Structures are given as C-alpha cells and as structure tokens.
Amino acid sequence: DIQMTQSPSSLSACVGDRVTIICRASQSIRRYLNWYQQKPGKAPKLLISAASSLESGVPSRFSGSGSGTDFSLTINSLQPEDFATYYCQQSDSIPITFGQGTRLEIK
Amino acid sequence: EVQLLESGGGLVQPGGSLRLSCAASGFTFSSYAMSWVRQAPGKGLEWVSAISGSGGSTYYADSVKGRFTISRDNSKNTLYVQMNSLRAEDTAVYYCAKSFSGDHLADVFDIWGQGTMVTVSS
Numbered sequence: 001d002i003q004m005t006q007s008p009s010s011l012s013a014c015v016g017d018r019v020t021i022i023c024r025a026s027q028s029i030r031r032y033l034n035w036y037q038q039k040p041g042k043a044p045k046l047l048i049s050a051a052s053s054l055e056s057g058v059p060s061r062f063s064g065s066g067s068g069t070d071f072s073l074t075i076n077s078l079q080p081e082d083f084a085t086y087y088c089q090q091s092d093s094i095p096i097t098f099g100q101g102t103r104l105e106i107k
Numbered sequence: 108e109v110q111l112l113e114s115g116g117g118l119v120q121p122g123g124s125l126r127l128s129c130a131a132s133g134f135t136f137s138s139y140a141m142s143w144v145r146q147a148p149g150k151g152l153e154w155v156s157a158i159s160g161s162g163g164s165t166y167y168a169d170s171v172k173g174r175f176t177i178s179r180d181n182s183k184n185t186l187y188v189q190m191n192s193l194r195a196e197d198t199a200v201y202y203c204a205k206s207f208s209g210d211h212l213a214d215v216f217d218i219w220g221q222g223t224m225v226t227v228s229s
Contacts, residue, residue, distance in 0.1 A: 043221055043222055091213050091214050091215050096154040096157070098153070098154065101151045
C-alpha cells in the first residue's frame, strides 16, 4: 500500500498569511495527488486534483504542485473561511490512501 | 444538482450487522465508480471500498475485507454497503463518494454525501 505522510500535522497562522502543506508518498504516484478541505461536521470538499488542477469555484489563492513523491498545497493570503483540516489523497492505485490531515488554525 | 444522500446508520452491538445506502441523483449513476470512505471520531479519512459502474469489480480495504460487501443497484441509483461482524473500531461517519473520471476505481472524489454515523457499542 502507498503511505501518504502530511506535514505539519497542525499549523497556526494569521489571516493574510501564506501557508504551505507538504504531502509525501511512499512511492511514486506520478501526479495522482488530490487535496481536500474539511470543516467540522461537514464532508470533505475537493480543492485540487491531479496535483495542480484547481476545481471549479475554488479561489485562486489555493494552488498545488509536485509530482512523483513530493507535493505541496499553498494557500496565499489566508481568509477566515480557510481555517479547516486539509487532506491529501493518492489516486494512483488501490487501495486509495489519505494523508493523516493538517489542521490549520487561527493564530 | 449532483447529490449523494446516505442513510442507514445507527447504533449496533459488536458482532452485529448494518446496511448503509447512498441515493444518487443528478448524474448518470451507472457510468461512475463509487466508493465508501469513513472517518472515526476525531480521526482522518479512511477509504473502505470501491465498486465499478457495472458493479462487476469491487475492492476493499484490508480492515474490512471479508466483513463488508459493497454493491449497487443502477436501476435505483443507489449504492450500498453491507457491514457484518461489526467491531468497535468500525465506529465512524461513513461517506459515499463519486469518482470524478467515470468508471475509474482509483480516482479523485468530486462529490461526497453528508455522511451517516455508525456506532458499534454494547
């Protein structure tokens, strides 16, 4: 199974900050890496697919990059609604696996 | 509007069974692979099972293999998971999720249901 490791596990930041979340795969997943945002009591929401493809309706302050084993999610100019938990997910092969999540909190 | 609506969750004793349903609307259900993903209280996301659009191919996480059975009824636009021999560690919110790319089992999930809670406890 492909293991997905996110860092950091939690992050405190201020409105207006720029933050980066890292996701590392235990083997190459090419660009089959997706990012989700989850708020308390809600279902995950797809933000970015195929490492860098922004989903329709997702603000352009969100961006993704990477390939192979190393990926990142960057949020520019944090807004109050961005404080949530973020998960990476590999869709290269079954079993599908997720990172453990990064909780983004307001400082 | 594309929508998924889960039902069937509840409280069940260890060793018991439960069947969850996921009603789909707003898209051609039979053209898309579907998955179940769960989230234990305060924990991360765990993929549970996937099924192809026709229902002919199914896959399971090792943690549920032999105990859970995924199925679908394309005439009713409904996805199911039959959960047997339930354990305390199966306690979670269970989400159904639609594959983005059609009938591709390992895929990104573009639509999620609201989730249904399963609690396994005596």
